[in-house]
Amino acid sequence: MGTDVLARPRGAGRAAGAAVLAQWTLACCAVWALLTVLPLHLTQGRHSAGTVAALVTEGVVSLRLMRIVAGPALGRLRPGTAISVALGLGTVAFGGLAATDGHPLALALALPVIGLGFGMNAMALKLIAAAAPAEGRARGFASQAVAVNLGMALGPLAGVAVQQRFGMAAFCASAALVNAMALCLVLVARPPGNRGPTAAGTLRAQWSVLAQDRDLRIPLALTALGFVLYTQLFATLPLYAKEVLGGGRSLGTVFLVNGLLIIALQLPVTLLAGRLRVTPRALCLLGFGCFAAAFACLGTGRSVGWLFTGVVLVTFAEMLLMPALDVLVGSAGPPERHAAYFSFAALATGIGEAVGSFSGVRVANAPGLGVAWLYTGLAVATTVLVLATTAVWLLRRDRR
Incomplete structure (x- = not known):
């Protein structure tokens, strides 16, 4: 299966492309819901303003900067494998937060892991779209943008509703389940990745x-x-x-x-x-x-x-x-x-x-x-x- 299914879906590639976009939407739902719920949870727990600010900042920064860390890892993994690893990281991290009811220390440890998984997922999707023929690349990137905005629209609404009614542990367990469902989609659909891995090398090599x-x-x-x-x-x-x-x-x-x-x-x-x-x-x-x-x-x-x-x-x-x-x-x-x-x-x-x-x-x-x-x-x-x-x-x- 070629790596251009996001841009030119046909036959079996259409199902794989839909699965890739669906898992990305689910992953975005979980992450954007977390960023919305996080300050609510910490404020309701009567943590200090410094703790709230530090953890919210850590969450936002992790989502962005962990993409740089994910680059060398993608040099050793195919895009489909990288997406599976990313969703596995999200499942484990959210599961740990559910077990600790979102304790600040657990959040401090889990947020970089969630950011790494999210960044690896995003980078793998960009590599898939970039590998498409020139005339189909924009469509692949645009499809990913739609998935992100679906996640941003649906995730916070559902996340706040669950957290406010059932608590932080229930929200984190739901987010872990969402990541696990996305992982199942990827494993069943077997997304693209039969081309050789991209050689990103070390951080020094990237510079x-x-x-x-x-x-x-x-x-x-x-x-x-x-x-x-x-x-x-x-x-x-x-x-x-x-x-x-x-x-x-x-x-x-x-x-x-x-x-x-x-x-x-x-x-x-x-x-x-x-x-x-x-x-x-x-x-x-x-x-x-x-x-x-x-x-x-x-x-x-x-x-x-x-x-x-x-x-x-x-x-x-x-x-x-x-x-x-x-x-x-x-x-x-x-x-x-x-x-x-x-x-x-x-x-x-x-x-x-x-x-x-x-x-x-x-x-x-x-x-x-x-x-x-x-x-x-x-x-x-x-x-x-x-x-x-x-x-x-x-x-x-x-x-x-």
């Missing part, structure tokens, strides 16, 4: 890859920049709601709209771009253009209507930009280096999120500035970036 491959640097820079903008928006939306709308009553609906639009439109948008033969670079430009328009709406508008218009534009930016960035990263060099490439993409994402959240909240709370000034400045800066990049590409095309 040497970055030094050698110049084609990788631009996609990594665009990835970091994209997540700076994306994180700045969603980190400051609560402040926007308070400053402009007088409260946070619309925030829940805002995030729901974002998730539902991606679930409904991500694949159609990606397929349409493929039929129109829009290149990944052009999709990146369109995505950053949507960011600029969204920030302009939020910076100048003062109503719920402008808020939702901005969020819809940001959602389209996300749908256009994120799969295109994955395609650029996965197309930057030979397949044996893909694990290293996506490890660095995870690092660039983490850096972008850290810079975006810190700078966004800092500027939004600065005396004399505020959220509206932040969004207006981002609109201007992003517009200048898009226009300058377009001009450079047009000049290069004319010279050819």
Whole structure:
């Protein structure tokens, strides 16, 4: 069975591709539910604010940075095997938390294990999509984005309901069961992985890859920049709601709209771009253009209507930009280096999120500035970036 079932499902490959996406949705449900339930559980247990902050931060950081650690492991495992190992780690970690009723010490030990499993799963899926023919890669990455958003929409709702009614032990046991079900799907469907393993090598070897491959640097820079903008928006939306709308009553609906639009439109948008033969670079430009328009709406508008218009534009930016960035990263060099490439993409994402959240909240709370000034400045800066990049590409095309 080829490794392109996510992008070109047919026959037995269709069932394997569906199983891979289903297990990813289940894994995302468990992880995003944990991140939502974690502060509730610790607060209800009357733990100190420092303990709550430390464990929540550990959970978020583990989910992102453990992807870098997973890179060398993927160099020794086939994608299908890596997914099975990842789900096994999740099952064991959540089972341990269920046995200890989510004790803080158990959480401190289990969160990196859950993050490693989640990161290994995510990286293996990216390797599967990157191994597809060029015309099918975007579809594979877009399918994964839909699965992530399904997990983000369903997981927290179910997780909070279980934890609030039956307790933390029941929630963790349910999450362990979800991971076990996903593992059974993978073992029965036997997902792709008959190609040789990807040689990611050691962490030191991965850094040497970055030094050698110049084609990788631009996609990594665009990835970091994209997540700076994306994180700045969603980190400051609560402040926007308070400053402009007088409260946070619309925030829940805002995030729901974002998730539902991606679930409904991500694949159609990606397929349409493929039929129109829009290149990944052009999709990146369109995505950053949507960011600029969204920030302009939020910076100048003062109503719920402008808020939702901005969020819809940001959602389209996300749908256009994120799969295109994955395609650029996965197309930057030979397949044996893909694990290293996506490890660095995870690092660039983490850096972008850290810079975006810190700078966004800092500027939004600065005396004399505020959220509206932040969004207006981002609109201007992003517009200048898009226009300058377009001009450079047009000049290069004319010279050819």
